[in-house]
Amino acid sequence: MEHSLILLHNDQIVFTSDEHWLYPLFELEQYLINSAIPIEQLFLKDKIAGKAAAALIVRLGIRNCFIELLSERALPVFEQYGIKYSYNQMVDHIQCRTEDLIMDKMSMEETYLFLRKRAGKVQGTTLKIKELAVEISGKSILQDLELDLGRGEQLVIQGENGGGKTTLLKSILGLINPVHGSILIGEELVGSSAWQKNRHQTGYLNQEITRNNFPITSAEVVAIGVSGIKISNSEREYRIELAMRKTGCFSIRNEMFHQLSGGEKQRISIARCLCQNARLLLLDEPTSYLDEKGKEELAELLIDLSRNEAPTMLLVSHDSNWTDQLKWPHKTLKNGKLW
Template structure:
């Protein structure tokens, strides 16, 4: 087999790759995005496949494959999802760290996101907070707080009202100067001159509790994310449309922003963040003014973002019941520190 991955549609070879590990399958995903080819019509030949590769094939919609060297751990995945498979040689285990990290408790979607992060195919940037102390007036709000998130990871920070959750987000944005400690977004120190030039890397979705009737359309709100860019009106319109389509709100473009529901406004706010190409998203009590339907919409949208752009996301909230539906790691903010 001269290529590491060969994909046929009938008798025609439509895709090949010579890359290693899982990269050929991610390349196949990119290829299929621009083609009107049902994955069920494809026959995939792979040199080596373990449990991780099997999860990716299932996620891609592949239904038939041939693997030259197949790990026994891939077989239950293929069988559980009706994938027809054959192999040249069967081994108990492939010597790959990733093979051990894909657990039986992971869904296909969970495994897919995990593998995307390991492959570096996420938009998010790492966030590192070290020994952060923040005072408001004479009161200490955050004390010697440290936190580290990898690229494309998500975190929920919960805690009672008044514990400093919003203060933490505003400090991450550079709006509040800490007494001590450092914050790094990617390779940039928050508060530095370089940070001020790249502040758009962080998007902020705040609580939607402002009631006014200032005449502004949904698409104009989304375009605020491009306000500091020197772009033509045509380019702005294109970027706004792409961002609003990604967040499922383009049909609201011409409507008055203030006439929209809470869930619809959340989608517009996220479109604004995508317009500015934010690679870290901060959510401040995003469900506070949403009804049950709006909360379901937000949950769906967060899951969509996790599996598409995969930015690094931090959500703060005091609503623990709603958070049970969001399968993200959690930390409690208490006494100025994360527990």
């Protein structure tokens, strides 16, 4: 094969890729989004496929394929989903760490999200905190705090009120200067000039937001997400509409923000973060002013967000009943450290 991947329609080549690893399949995903060809009429030729590639082929909806070098680990996936396959050579496994990391108990959606994160095809960025120490009015709030979050990962931080959860978020946002340690968002050190230029990549939902009574429409609140960057008016409108449609609040775009319910306000605030293309989302007690219905809706929205755009999300809350619904990893902030 002269290309890494070839897509055929009625024996005509309609798409090729010369990328490596899983990237040809992610490129194909983008092609298929914009293609009008019925997917069942397509035939895929790939150089190498293991379990990971097989899962992606299934996820793309491809039904027929030829693989030059096929791993035995891909067969159960193809057979489970009824994919017609042929191959040139079969091996018991291929040298790929990703294939080893896919667990049998993972669902197709979990596998797909895992592969996207591994390929950097999620909105999320990395967060690395090392030996962080923060003092407020001479009192130590955080000490030697360490945290490492990968792209598109989520974490819930629990702890008592006044334990330093908000201080941690404000330190990550650069609103509080640490006395020691470093915070890296992606490759940028918080406080550096590079970070300053891309500050909008960190979205923030604070506790006070639901009490704001400033005369402002929902669409204007979402527009705040792009107020720190220079874009054309048409791009601005497009991003606002897209973010509001994704979060299901486009119908209330002209409503006054302070007249909305707590749940609707949080929906708008998440739309604001999406509008600013936030790669790291910090949520500070987002259920503080929500009733049960609002909490349920917010949980659904966050789970949906973690599966689609998948920004890296750090949520602090003392509402453990609600955070349990999210099924995200938990840590506890106690004595200035994460446990």
